[in-house]
Amino acid sequence: MPEQVALVPFLILAIATLGGGVMVVLSRNVVHAAFWLLEVMMAVAGLFMLLSAGFLALVQVMVYAGAVSVLVLFTVMLTLRRREDAIRSLDLSWSAAGIALAVLVAAAAAIASFTPTLPAAPVVTPGVEAFGRALFTSWALPFEISSVILLVALVGAVWWAGGGEK
Amino acid sequence: MTVGPVPFMALAAILFAIGLFGALSKKSAVMVLMSLELMTNAVNLNLVAVSRFVTPESMAGQFTAAFVMVVAAAEIGLGLALVLALYRKRRTVELDHIDELKG
Numbered sequence: 385m386p387e388q389v390a391l392v393p394f395l396i397l398a399i400a401t402l403g404g405g406v407m408v409v410l411s412r413n414v415v416h417a418a419f420w421l422l423e424v425m426m427a428v429a430g431l432f433m434l435l436s437a438g439f440l441a442l443v444q445v446m447v448y449a450g451a452v453s454v455l456v457l458f459t460v461m462l463t464l465r466r467r468e469d470a471i472r473s474l475d476l477s478w479s480a481a482g483i484a485l486a487v488l489v490a491a492a493a494a495i496a497s498f499t500p501t502l503p504a505a506p507v508v509t510p511g512v513e514a515f516g517r518a519l520f521t522s523w524a525l526p527f528e529i530s531s532v533i534l535l536v537a538l539v540g541a542v543w544w545a546g547g548g549e550k
Numbered sequence: 551m552t553v554g555p556v557p558f559m560a561l562a563a564i565l566f567a568i569g570l571f572g573a574l575s576k577k578s579a580v581m582v583l584m585s586l587e588l589m590t591n592a593v594n595l596n597l598v599a600v601s602r603f604v605t606p607e608s609m610a611g612q613f614t615a616a617f618v619m620v621v622a623a624a625e626i627g628l629g630l631a632l633v634l635a636l637y638r639k640r641r642t643v644e645l646d647h648i649d650e651l652k653g
Binding site: 388389390391392394398401402405406408409414417418421424425428431432435436437439440443444447448451452455456458459460462463472475476477479480481483484485487488491492495498501502509510514515518519523526530533534536537538540541542543544545 | 551552553554555556557558559560561563564565566567568569570571572574575576577578580581583584585587588591594595598599602603604606607609612613615616617619620621623624625626627628630631632633634635637643
């Protein structure tokens with residue numbers, strides 16, 4: 385595991401993340417926005433790799449890039465009657481921009497006043513084996529609860545989206 | 551050349567603001583859900599980055615991010631199912647046209 389986070393890969397992935405995020409919001413075509421969202425997910429997975437969170441990067445690619453973007457694309461295509469319906473107006477509102485900017489300024493102030501107590505270098509980050517060992521020992525209860533959450537979401541999604549008896 | 555936690559936190563804050571702007575301004579339900587995913591990713595990035603730099607041995611941020619992913623996956627699944635159900639009833643996904651509480 386690397387002990388430092390290099391600058392150049394961070395800059396590349398940061399530009400990919402932010403550019404993709406802006407393109408998600410600024411795309412006129414909903415399908416294009418979904419593909420830009422996929423690009424943002426992949427870039428964030430790269431950032432997880434950079435932060436030596438290899439397992440989370442894998443989960444990010446599998447869950448977000450694999451499942452969520454396909455789900456979004458399916459929904460987009462099921463709710464369009466014509467091909468032209470994918471093109472929309474940009475829907476940009478000044479009040480939303482103001483709220484987002486206010487949140488950004490508040491977060492920037494919080495970050496500026498953040499003085500981390502960094503541990504003395506060199507830092508050796510634990511790998512996937514330590515992650516799994518801790519997940520099934522000290523984090524076992526949240527793990528079980530999250531499986532129940534997924535089951536409830538699964539049943540609820542089938543119930544809502546199916547609804548065959550009507 | 552190395553980076554510390556602050557650039558990661560700034561990146562996550564900007565990504566969160568972009569997602570918030572999209573979630574508040576978009577009028578298509580699917581676009582709002584996509585913007586919510588952007589915000590979730592920003593939160594996860596922040597959690598992992600701070601965990602990596604401040605408490606790398608305990609990995610608490612990584613576990614929290616994993617559970618956030620579970621909840622986000624459940625949320626997007628339920629949200630898109632709800633969009634499909636609304637589309638079947640109303641033939642639209644425009645949030646401006648879905649403004650009644652009556653079924």
